[in-house]
Amino acid sequence: MTAIASAAGATPALLAAHDLHVSFDGRHGRVHAVRGVSLRVHPGEVLAVVGESGSGKSTLARALMGMVPVRQGTLALGGEPVPLSASARSLAQRRQVGMVFQDSAAAFDPRFTIERILREPIELLARDAQRRQSAAAAPTALLDAVGLSANVLSRRPHELSGGQRQRVGIARALAGEPQLLICDEAVSALDVSVQAQILNLLVDLQNERGLALLFITHDLSVVSYIADRIAVMYHGELMETGEVHQVLDRPAHAYTRELLAAGL
Numbered sequence: 001m002t003a004i005a006s007a008a009g010a011t012p013a014l015l016a017a018h019d020l021h022v023s024f025d026g027r028h029g030r031v032h033a034v035r036g037v038s039l040r041v042h043p044g045e046v047l048a049v050v051g052e053s054g055s056g057k058s059t060l061a062r063a064l065m066g067m068v069p070v071r072q073g074t075l076a077l078g079g080e081p082v083p084l085s086a087s088a089r090s091l092a093q094r095r096q097v098g099m100v101f102q103d104s105a106a107a108f109d110p111r112f113t114i115e116r117i118l119r120e121p122i123e124l125l126a127r128d129a130q131r132r133q134s135a136a137a138a139p140t141a142l143l144d145a146v147g148l149s150a151n152v153l154s155r156r157p158h159e160l161s162g163g164q165r166q167r168v169g170i171a172r173a174l175a176g177e178p179q180l181l182i183c184d185e186a187v188s189a190l191d192v193s194v195q196a197q198i199l200n201l202l203v204d205l206q207n208e209r210g211l212a213l214l215f216i217t218h219d220l221s222v223v224s225y226i227a228d229r230i231a232v233m234y235h236g237e238l239m240e241t242g243e244v245h246q247v248l249d250r251p252a253h254a255y256t257r258e259l260l261a262a263g264l
């Protein structure tokens with residue numbers, strides 16, 4: 001099934017994916033993890049992607065970033081087609097879209113200082129002749145944007161709290177000055193009080209910078225708090241999309257009703 005997650009009206013999409021398919025060949029045969037998903041994310045909006053474990057949410061996010069091979073489909077960013085071939089530079093490499101993981105710190109080299117961790121993407125981008133970096137991408141400015149002071153620069157990841165590390169993960173994702181952040185369970189591993197702080201930070205970034213968020217979550221209260229629209233995945237397909245209140249109050253699909261009854 002191909003469903004299009006699009007808001008009504010003719011707002012140009014920031015990200016438009018069409019008919020994406022991803023499969024993995026493993027010991028137990030082929031897993032068709034994403035099956036013909038089409039969706040749009042509009043500038044400045046928050047699209048929550050929900051679905052049970054194994055429904056393909058993370059694979060979809062990675063496919064959008066170019067972090068897993070896409071078997072079929074098209075992707076456009078700001079109306080410009082993005083090549084999805086294995087040899088093409090992915091959105092992850094171009095950093096036009098930032099990604100925040102459940103455990104962003106797992107990607108940090110534990111031997112590196114936070115300054116070095118933040119400088120790495122900045123320097124990669126500086127080598128890219130097509131991108132001009134502004135002062136907003138300096139390590140101190142990135143830390144400032146996520147509510148951390150410059151004295152964090154000389155520390156190593158293990159010297160920070162979980163919430164501080166996730167803030168550094170967000171700062172790193174902001175290095176390319178993206179218009180879209182893909183957040184894959186970005187607050188799930190944090191204590192509840194820290195979750196609220198990180199959610200508020202993401203909402204502030206959305207408001208201040210007009211950032212759009214594609215927000216993968218299992219948490220219904222997070223969906224209600226943060227999202228404008230919801231996309232519901234099941235077995236790799238996009239079953240239903242719509243405005244938050246519409247999907248929460250009048251889910252069209254039986255699977256969505258079950259998911260909501262179970263609290264996602």
Ligand SMILES: Nc1ncnc2c1ncn2[C@@H]1O[C@H](COP(=O)(O)OP(=O)(O)OP(=O)(O)O)[C@@H](O)[C@H]1O
Nearest residue numbers: 024026031033051052053054055056057058059060
């Ligand atoms: N690298 C991989 N190799 C083989 N199979 C994979 C790989 N990544 C994901 N899968 C399979 O693809 C399917 C979708 O997984 P995915 O992690 O995208 O689901 P999810 O909805 O994000 O789950 P969760 O909520 O538990 O994170 C699952 O069957 C999973 O086992």
